Amino acid sequence: MKSRRILVTLISLMALMHTPSLMAQDEEVADIDEWQVLKVEAAKDPFAKGNQFTINFANYTEEEWHYPLPGAHLISPFGGARHHAGTDVKTKPNDTIRAAFPGEVILSGPYYGYGNCVVLRHANGLETLYSHHSKILVKVGRWVQAGEPLALEGRTGRATTEHLHFETRVKGKAFNSEILFDHNANKLIPQVVVFTRQPNGTLKITTSQPQQEKSGEQ
Numbered sequence: 001m002k003s004r005r006i007l008v009t010l011i012s013l014m015a016l017m018h019t020p021s022l023m024a025q026d027e028e029v030a031d032i033d034e035w036q037v038l039k040v041e042a043a044k045d046p047f048a049k050g051n052q053f054t055i056n057f058a059n060y061t062e063e064e065w066h067y068p069l070p071g072a073h074l075i076s077p078f079g080g081a082r083h084h085a086g087t088d089v090k091t092k093p094n095d096t097i098r099a100a101f102p103g104e105v106i107l108s109g110p111y112y113g114y115g116n117c118v119v120l121r122h123a124n125g126l127e128t129l130y131s132h133h134s135k136i137l138v139k140v141g142r143w144v145q146a147g148e149p150l151a152l153e154g155r156t157g158r159a160t161t162e163h164l165h166f167e168t169r170v171k172g173k174a175f176n177s178e179i180l181f182d183h184n185a186n187k188l189i190p191q192v193v194v195f196t197r198q199p200n201g202t203l204k205i206t207t208s209q210p211q212q213e214k215s216g217e218q
């Protein structure tokens, strides 16, 4: 698979160019999982092969997801009268905010009303956004595993209290993160989620229970 090899080399080069301090990042560059790199690259356009893609979260292992702010409770849901683009969850100031899925850091720094903000692109075709941090711990181009620290909980940008504003997105369009996570239980919901791009450009999301394999266990 010569072409794959070339792609990996190219992507590695791009990752290196994003890295301001090569010395400090040597270990992390060596840590990059080749398949993860390829999957995240492929996920740049989840609709590349059609108007629909499916993620079976029921198949996710402990290594493939992490609740972004352990111990948090929900303080403000998605949508509503103020068209909230994310879900606000809270613990206490300076608690550690963690990557929801493995992926690449594609934005890191102050971003308008978001304050200190981190955006990740994941192999499953989604993006996640985390904002209002007191401190950011990762740089653009960095590859993170699920659960890796991204930032510390804060109130930078338009925020009246320390909290995490968390968004789940498909190609920059936010959708309700409660489709993926139970924010009060701090758990991923083990279901099948189908994302469909509608002719008018909006995103349609349907969920279903995974097909149970018949087994003799009981």
Ligand SMILES: [Zn+2]
Pocket: 076, 084, 086, 087, 088, 164, 165, 166
């Ligand atoms: Zn918010």
